[in-house]
Amino acid sequence: MSRQHGFSLIELLIVVAIILIIAAIAVPNLIRSRMAANEASAVSSLRTIGDANVLYFSFFGVGFAGELEQLGPPSGGCATVSPQCADLLDMAISGVNPNTDTPVKNGYRFRYETDEEDPTPAEPNGAYSVVAIPTAPGSSGVSTFCRDHTNIILKDTSGSQTNSEEDGCAEDWPVGGNIGPL
Numbered sequence: 001m002s003r004q005h006g007f008s009l010i011e012l013l014i015v016v017a018i019i020l021i022i023a024a025i026a027v028p029n030l031i032r033s034r035m036a037a038n039e040a041s042a043v044s045s046l047r048t049i050g051d052a053n054v055l056y057f058s059f060f061g062v063g064f065a066g067e068l069e070q071l072g073p074p075s076g077g078c079a080t081v082s083p084q085c086a087d088l089l090d091m092a093i094s095g096v097n098p099n100t101d102t103p104v105k106n107g108y109r110f111r112y113e114t115d116e117e118d119p120t121p122a123e124p125n126g127a128y129s130v131v132a133i134p135t136a137p138g139s140s141g142v143s144t145f146c147r148d149h150t151n152i153i154l155k156d157t158s159g160s161q162t163n164s165e166e167d168g169c170a171e172d173w174p175v176g177g178n179i180g181p182l
Helices: 009-060
Strands: 108-114 128-134 144-148 152-156 178-181
Touching: 009 108, 009 128, 009 144, 009 152
Parallel strands: none
Antiparallel strands: 108 128, 128 144, 144 152, 152 178
């Protein structure tokens, strides 16, 4: 009499059930970790944009940049470093490549506001604001963030606040408090 070796159907079903239970526990934690990483990246990008804007203000004498693209590297519009292409931000966050007014990085879209699109010494930009908004709320991130010329990053934990003004973050910020100055 020969004895067959292997697993029974019941044993295989038990193993599959255990794997599904482990996956059900791990996947939500993975999603929360990913959203937290995206939010940290958005705050870091806002700090980088603010630092680049301070350098722009110091170097060119026209106030803050008129568009995020002006903080980016030289591209088709200009061949050398100038107020139009300051080379203070990378291509992605400045919206140079791909060319967009609202660049996306790590699940967050960045919207930049200021008075003058092309500042001059006669008409400098004395203020700006930039808002980071999740591209897929609840999936890529929950909170929205705003930074302006005051160097304070404001956070809305509900993600409902997405507006800013040319002279800084809107007055109804912060809904969820601020995460402090640099």
